[in-house]
Every structure is written in C-alpha cells, then in structure tokens.
Amino acid sequence: MKGMSLIVKTITNIVIGFIFIYGVYIILHGHLTPGGGFAGGVIIAGAFILRFLAFGKGAKSEKKSSTTASIFESIGGLLFVGIAISGLLLAGTFFLNFLPKGEPFYLLSAGIIPLCNIAISIKVGAGLFSIFLALAAMKYVMED
Amino acid sequence: MIVFASCIILFLIGLYAIVTKRNLIKIAIGFVLIEYAINLFFALVGFKRGALAPIITQLDTPHNFVDPIPQALVLTAIVIALGTTALMLTIILRIYSRYKTFDIAEIKKLKG
Amino acid sequence: MIELYLFLAFILVAAIIATEIKDLLAAVISLGAVGFAVAIVFILVQAPDLAIVQIVVEVLTVVIFVAVILRTTHVDETIRKKLSGTQIFSIVLYAFFAILFLIVMFRSLQEMPDFGNPIMRVASEYIKLGLPKTGGANLVADVILDFRALDTLGEATVLFTSAIGVVALMRKSGRKK
Incomplete structure (x- = not known):
C-alpha cells in the first residue's frame, strides 16, 4: 500500500485545508500581525509535505511535481525582483515603496509590502x- | 549576563560536536545547535524589559517596543538555516551511499 | 523571568543529550526539543514572528533528519570505540580554545549593555518612522521588506542556491558511475 494507514489519510484530508488557509492568512496579514512571507511560505510547504508523506507518490509524479515546484520558485524570485525593479523604473530607487500607503491597519495598506510577502511566500514554499x-x-537513488 | 552566557555555552556545545565527533550526523547536529545559539543570542540582545512585541495596534500611543532589527535579521536566517541544513544532509547521504558508513575515520581510510 | 532561565537550562541539557546519545534517532528528537524550547524562549522575549517561523522550520528540520536516518542507519557506532590519536588531539585543542573563548566572552560581556536594556539607537528611528513611512503595522515586516529589502533579496538568493544544490546532488540522470 502506498503511503500511510487509513487513519492518517483521513485525518490528513480533514486537516490539510485548514493548514493551507492558515498559511494564506499568515501571508496576507503579514504587514498587520505576526507572520509574513517567510512563515506563511514554510507553512504552505509543510501542508504539501504532509500530503506527500501521508499519501505517497510514484517516481513519475514526484518528478512532475518537482518540475512544478521549480517553476513556482522561479516565478516567486522573478516577482520579487520585478517589484524591486519597477520601483527603480517608476520612481528611480531600487525597492522603493512606490504604491500608495493607504489607511493604517487595513488589509490594503503598506504599499509594496503585501506584494513582497506574496512573492517571498511563493519562493520559500516552492523552494x-x-x-x-x-x-x-x-530512495530511488539509493537503490542503484 | 547569565542569559547571554548560556547562549555562548550552547555555541560551545555545538562546536564540541563538530570538532570531536566522528559521526557525520552528529556533526550536522552540531551545526544546527550553533545556528540556534546565534539566533537565540540575537533575539535576547534585542529584548527590552517591560516592552511589547514590535507590532503597532493603536495610533497616538507612546511606543514601547522591543528592538525589531535583530528580529528581522534572525527571521530570514532561520529559513536559510533550514535550506543549508538540507544541503548538508544531502551531501552526507551521498557520502553514505558511496561508503556505507557515517564514520569519518573509516571514510578517510577507504578513500583512494 | 524565572521561566526564561528554566527554558535556557532545558535547552542546554537537551543539547548535551543530543550530542552524546548513542541512538541517532534519539539525538534528532533531542534536537527537536532544543528547537521547540528556542521557539518558546522567542515568545518569552516578545518575538512572535520568530516563534511562528521557528516552530514550522523545526518540524521540517526534524522531518528531514528522520528521513535521512530511516534510509541509512540509526546507531552511532563511533561512540563506544577507543579514542584515536587525532581525536584526543582534537579534544585537547578544543578544550584549549574553549577556555580561551570563555575568557574573551566574559571580557566582552562586561562591555555589553545588560540584558533587558538594549541601546536601540537605530531601532528608535525605525519605530518612530515605521508606520508613517511604510504604512505597515508590523515593524518587523517593515524592516525586512522596506528598510532592509536588499538584505532579504540576498537571503532569498541563498535559499535558491541551496535548493539548486540539493536538487543537483540528488538527481539521477547524467551521473557517471
């Protein structure tokens, strides 16, 4: 049987959505409450790892998800550098906070900080x- | 003072594992312990007695916060430490799959 | 602050167990105990951001260590063997430098500000200007993503490099026997 026992699989199916939503909450509220891109990215990676450990996969689908993870990591890194360079192009300073600051303590505030949080979370989680x-x-390598 | 000293003793325990142990996993554990010691030292240096966590909840109140800069430095360092630990363990695995032992003295003997 | 001292003592004891025990799996579990105690200390010194990250990272560290040990062996065969000449030499050298290090440490800790009274010359500016300049309420996020964002870019590069290293070392194709 692939993966772990039925109990582990059932509990994982119930819990994994909550873990994912908690990670997204931590990312999106990174500029208001404790947390941020690093913590949220690691939590989302943890959700994927839990799913992987509980269900197990074959070698082929592992390779496929490995490619997807690499693509997402590159997207996160490019997004982060893109935000920085757009500050350079629009206002003349690398990493300038060029967006409007907004009202304090609201979700849409703090300029580029939420965007940077999202980019970093994609990068850290996929990495x-x-x-x-x-x-x-x-385990495939060791068998050779 | 005694708080900072305990961090440095943790650093010395990690260094002891790196220098004197012959098992590769024990050496990796020593590296991780040193990372913890340094992160802990930074967080303790920034602590201010009676202050709050550096998160603003109200405008127009006098801010009495702990130092946010060591926390910002450590926050990234913790995640990086996980990446470097994984790299180190990968190299250890490669060594094991070639020599079938974790003992560095044996590995030195088997070389060549 | 008595609980802080208790947790620091717990960290030291668990660290000694982690380095000295024979079973590698038990050593890794002790390492996890150290990490979670560090997370609790982060909460006690008012660093909730660090505590969240530390807990999640600690879980992943233990998972990776256990994955490696389960694939290989979990007995430390080197611990009961007789000490070799190089090992005795390294222990003596370690003891010498540890004593030297402790002397330097006590000298330099005299110069440092006491525990609980940081100087905060730069941080006071950041605390004053954090909300007006960036609009973010979490000052740690303001520092890592606005005031010191280049530092974060560098750290992201390091993470990328280590991920590339792991993938390249673990690849199956293109290796010569």
Missing part, C-alpha cells in the same frame, strides 16, 4: 518543497 522532493527521491 522548501522542491528540497523535500529531492530528498524524498533518494
């Missing part, structure tokens, strides 16, 4: 998940 996938693929 850690691809690290984990590479380490999980070692």
